[in-house]
Amino acid sequence: MNEADHIYEENMQVLTARWPLLADRVRGHRAELSWEMFPARNGQVTARKVLEEGLVRHIHSRYDPEKAALRWAGLAPRDADTLAVLGFGLGYHAVAVRRMHHDGPLVIIEADRGLFHLALRSVPLTSLLNDPRTHLFVQESSDSIEEFLDDLNPGSLGYLPYFPVTDLYPEYYGPVRDLLEKRIFECRLRDEPALGREIGELLQETIG
Amino acid sequence: MNILVIRTHRLGDILQLTPMIGGLKRSYPDSTIYFLTGKDYAPLLEGNPAVDAIIPFPEKEYRYALKNEPDGYPSLFNACHDLIGELRRIRFDLIVNRQYEWGARFASLAGASRIAGGAYSPERGFYFDDQPSQDLVDAIKGDRKKNRRNLVDWACRIAGLPPEGHTRMYLPLGPLDRREAQRLINDSRSDSTRPIVAVQAGAARTFRQWGADNFAEVIDRLIHEKGRRVVLMGSEDERDLFTGRGIGIGGEERNLINLMGETSLKTTGAVLERCEVLITGDTGPMHMAAAVGTPVLSLFFGTAYPWETGPYGYGHFILYADLPCAPCFDPSRCERGHLCKGMITPSVVMAAFETFDAFRRGDPVGWECPDPSVRLFVTSRDTGGEQVLVPPEQLAGGMPERGLCIDDGPDGEYLPAILRARGEEIIRSFMEGESERGFTDFAAYLEEWLALRKTAPSLGDEGLKSTGELINACLEALRSRDTVALIDAIEYGFNPRLEQSSHKSFNANHL
Incomplete structure (x- = not known):
C-alpha cells in the first residue's frame, strides 16, 4: 500500500464511522480530470484546477500549504461559538482553524465531492474528522445546512470563506454565504437588540 | 493611550485633519493613533508617521449596496457590527470625530472614554460635549463672516491641542x-x-x-x-x-x-x-x-x-x-x-x-x-x-523656495520596505475577498518590479534572469486570476529578493 492509499484508508475509516452515507458517496465518486495534484516544495500535497484555455488556479500554496493555512486561520472570527468554514479544498486551513483557536462546533462546507475525495487521499485528516465538534457538509444543499443550523441553534455564529476554493464555485457558495449572513444577523438582533437598533439607524442614515 | 480619528470621505477634509493628527502625536507621543476612513482614501494616510493604523471602511460600496441591493442588508449590518466589535476591543481613550451624524454614531458605538467632535446617544440625539465644536457650529450657523478661523485650526482646537503653530497638511509620497x-x-x-x-x-x-x-x-x-x-x-x-x-x-x-x-x-x-x-x-x-x-x-x-x-x-x-x-x-x-x-x-x-x-x-x-x-x-x-x-x-519680501515644507516626513523611505508593505497589502486584499483590488494592485506592483529589473544593479545577472521568469509567471497567474500563485510569488519570490537586496545598495537612488 502506498502512502496515499494509506492516508485514504485511514481517513475513510473515520468518515465511514461518523458519516456512512457521505463515505459511500465519496467512495464511488472520482474527481474531475481538471484537478491536478502535485507535491509542494515542502513535500505536502497541493492542488490546482485546470480551467479553459489551459489556465490554472491553485487552491493551496505551492511552497508550504500548512504555513499558508495558518495565515488563513488567523482570519477566522474569534468571538463566534460556532464557526463555519466555506470551501474545504484539501483541508489544511480547517485543520489549522481547529488547532489554533476554535473550541466550538466547526461546520465544514464543501461544494465539490470529487475535490473532497482528493483531500481524503492526500492529507491526514483523521483527528479533524474524528472530532465530535466537526460537522461536515459535502455538496449538500443550502436547505440541509439551514436545517442543521436550526437544530444546532448556535449562540453566535461566524464563518471563514476560503476564497481560493469558493471563487471556483460561486453559484454554490453564494447562497450558502447569504444564508450564514442572515443567521448571523438574526443571532445578533436577538442577542443585542439595542445595538442592533442603533446599527439599523446608522445604515438608514447612510442611505439618506 | 489609544486615539481614533474619524473622517470617511472627501479627500480635502481628510487632508485637513493631518496637522491635527501630527499635533496629537506630539502631545501624546506614546499614543497609538487609528484613523477610520473611506477605503478609497486610505492612501492619503498611508505612510503618515503620525498614523499608526488605518481602519478602511468601504463607505461608497455600502451606500450603493444599501440603495440597490436590499437582500444584502444582513451582510452590511454584520460588517458594521464586526467593525464596531473591533473598535470596542481596542478601547479608545479619545475619539476625535470630524464627521457629524454618521461619524457621531460610530464614535458613540465605539465606546470611548471621551469624544471630541460630534457624538450621539439615543437619549440626547446628536450632541457636542466640547466647547470648540459647539463654537464652530455656532459660527457657521450664525454670522459666518465673523468666523476667521480655518477648519484645520478648528480641528486642532476640537482635539484640545495647544495653539503651538500647527504644521502644514501632509500627504506622504514615496x-x-x-x-x-x-x-x-x-x-x-x-x-x-x-x-x-x-x-x-x-x-x-x-x-x-x-x-x-x-x-x-x-x-x-x-x-x-x-x-x-x-x-x-x-x-x-x-x-x-x-x-x-x-x-x-x-x-x-x-x-x-x-x-x-x-x-x-x-x-x-x-x-x-x-x-x-x-x-x-x-x-x-x-x-x-x-x-x-x-x-x-x-x-x-x-x-x-x-x-x-x-x-x-x-x-x-x-x-x-x-x-x-x-x-x-x-x-x-x-x-x-x-x-x-x-x-x-x-x-x-x-x-x-x-x-x-x-x-x-x-x-x-x-x-x-x-x-x-x-x-x-x-x-x-x-x-x-x-x-x-x-x-x-x-x-512683501516673498517666501523661501518651497517654504511650506516644514516636515517632509519619510520621503527617503527605503524602497524594499515600501515594496514589502505593498506586497502585504495585496495579500490582505486577496485573503479578505477583495480580489479585484488585489489584481489591480498586483499589476502595479509588477510594473515596479519590471522597472527595477532593468535598473536595480544589486540583483546581478543571474538575479535579473530569474526575476524576469518570476514576472512572466505572475503575468500568467494574473490571467488565470490565481490568487494563491500570486500570494506565493510575493512570499517566496519577491520578498526574498527584497531580503537579499536589503544588504546591498538597492534603494530609491537607483530608480
Missing part, C-alpha cells in the same frame, strides 16, 4: 509615486526648461466650477505669454471638460500635458509636488497641493468661504469674490445668477498670477483690481500660530 509622476511628465513632448503650472478645472460640485472656457483662456496665456508648461489635473469624469475649447488638447500644443484621468491619488500628489503652483477653485487637489508643499492660487467665489476652507499653510494665494451675499448657504439656488463667478475673469486670474510670481521672487507686490470686491489674499500665521489671510503687500 519614491514610486514620484517616479510615476516623473514618467508621466517626461512622456509628454513638452519643453522641459519651462516651469510647470498645474490646473485643476473641474470641481465635484457644479456650482463651484468656474467654467472650462475661462480656464482655457488662462491656460493659453500661461503657455504663450508666461512661458509655462501647463499640466491638466482631473478625474476620469472630467476628461471631456476641454473638448472643443481650442487649447490644443490632444497633442497639438506640446506644452500642455493632459493628465486628466491618468493619475492615482498619490501620483496626483507627486505631480503637484513638481509644479510651481496649482490654479484651481476650492477643490480636493487644492488641499493636496498644499499638503505636498506646492503653493496654490485658488479661486473662491461666493460658494465657498476662504477663511474656513482656504488652502492651509504659508504663502498660498486666494482670489475671493467678496459680495455681501457671500458665503452663500444654498449655492444651488443663487438668485443673482452666480454673479461672483463673473467677477473673477481670466484677466484677473492672470494679474493674480503675476502678483504671485513677483511675490515668490521677493519683488514688491500690490493688488489692484478694477472690481474692488475681488480681493487677493495670501495665507499666513498669526502670533498664536493659526492661519490668517492678509493682502500680499503685507507679506
Whole structure:
C-alpha cells in the first residue's frame, strides 16, 4: 500500500464511522480530470484546477500549504461559538482553524465531492474528522445546512470563506454565504437588540 | 493611550485633519493613533508617521449596496457590527470625530472614554460635549463672516491641542509615486526648461466650477505669454471638460500635458509636488497641493468661504469674490445668477498670477483690481500660530523656495520596505475577498518590479534572469486570476529578493 492509499484508508475509516452515507458517496465518486495534484516544495500535497484555455488556479500554496493555512486561520472570527468554514479544498486551513483557536462546533462546507475525495487521499485528516465538534457538509444543499443550523441553534455564529476554493464555485457558495449572513444577523438582533437598533439607524442614515 | 480619528470621505477634509493628527502625536507621543476612513482614501494616510493604523471602511460600496441591493442588508449590518466589535476591543481613550451624524454614531458605538467632535446617544440625539465644536457650529450657523478661523485650526482646537503653530497638511509620497509622476511628465513632448503650472478645472460640485472656457483662456496665456508648461489635473469624469475649447488638447500644443484621468491619488500628489503652483477653485487637489508643499492660487467665489476652507499653510494665494451675499448657504439656488463667478475673469486670474510670481521672487507686490470686491489674499500665521489671510503687500519680501515644507516626513523611505508593505497589502486584499483590488494592485506592483529589473544593479545577472521568469509567471497567474500563485510569488519570490537586496545598495537612488 502506498502512502496515499494509506492516508485514504485511514481517513475513510473515520468518515465511514461518523458519516456512512457521505463515505459511500465519496467512495464511488472520482474527481474531475481538471484537478491536478502535485507535491509542494515542502513535500505536502497541493492542488490546482485546470480551467479553459489551459489556465490554472491553485487552491493551496505551492511552497508550504500548512504555513499558508495558518495565515488563513488567523482570519477566522474569534468571538463566534460556532464557526463555519466555506470551501474545504484539501483541508489544511480547517485543520489549522481547529488547532489554533476554535473550541466550538466547526461546520465544514464543501461544494465539490470529487475535490473532497482528493483531500481524503492526500492529507491526514483523521483527528479533524474524528472530532465530535466537526460537522461536515459535502455538496449538500443550502436547505440541509439551514436545517442543521436550526437544530444546532448556535449562540453566535461566524464563518471563514476560503476564497481560493469558493471563487471556483460561486453559484454554490453564494447562497450558502447569504444564508450564514442572515443567521448571523438574526443571532445578533436577538442577542443585542439595542445595538442592533442603533446599527439599523446608522445604515438608514447612510442611505439618506 | 489609544486615539481614533474619524473622517470617511472627501479627500480635502481628510487632508485637513493631518496637522491635527501630527499635533496629537506630539502631545501624546506614546499614543497609538487609528484613523477610520473611506477605503478609497486610505492612501492619503498611508505612510503618515503620525498614523499608526488605518481602519478602511468601504463607505461608497455600502451606500450603493444599501440603495440597490436590499437582500444584502444582513451582510452590511454584520460588517458594521464586526467593525464596531473591533473598535470596542481596542478601547479608545479619545475619539476625535470630524464627521457629524454618521461619524457621531460610530464614535458613540465605539465606546470611548471621551469624544471630541460630534457624538450621539439615543437619549440626547446628536450632541457636542466640547466647547470648540459647539463654537464652530455656532459660527457657521450664525454670522459666518465673523468666523476667521480655518477648519484645520478648528480641528486642532476640537482635539484640545495647544495653539503651538500647527504644521502644514501632509500627504506622504514615496519614491514610486514620484517616479510615476516623473514618467508621466517626461512622456509628454513638452519643453522641459519651462516651469510647470498645474490646473485643476473641474470641481465635484457644479456650482463651484468656474467654467472650462475661462480656464482655457488662462491656460493659453500661461503657455504663450508666461512661458509655462501647463499640466491638466482631473478625474476620469472630467476628461471631456476641454473638448472643443481650442487649447490644443490632444497633442497639438506640446506644452500642455493632459493628465486628466491618468493619475492615482498619490501620483496626483507627486505631480503637484513638481509644479510651481496649482490654479484651481476650492477643490480636493487644492488641499493636496498644499499638503505636498506646492503653493496654490485658488479661486473662491461666493460658494465657498476662504477663511474656513482656504488652502492651509504659508504663502498660498486666494482670489475671493467678496459680495455681501457671500458665503452663500444654498449655492444651488443663487438668485443673482452666480454673479461672483463673473467677477473673477481670466484677466484677473492672470494679474493674480503675476502678483504671485513677483511675490515668490521677493519683488514688491500690490493688488489692484478694477472690481474692488475681488480681493487677493495670501495665507499666513498669526502670533498664536493659526492661519490668517492678509493682502500680499503685507507679506512683501516673498517666501523661501518651497517654504511650506516644514516636515517632509519619510520621503527617503527605503524602497524594499515600501515594496514589502505593498506586497502585504495585496495579500490582505486577496485573503479578505477583495480580489479585484488585489489584481489591480498586483499589476502595479509588477510594473515596479519590471522597472527595477532593468535598473536595480544589486540583483546581478543571474538575479535579473530569474526575476524576469518570476514576472512572466505572475503575468500568467494574473490571467488565470490565481490568487494563491500570486500570494506565493510575493512570499517566496519577491520578498526574498527584497531580503537579499536589503544588504546591498538597492534603494530609491537607483530608480
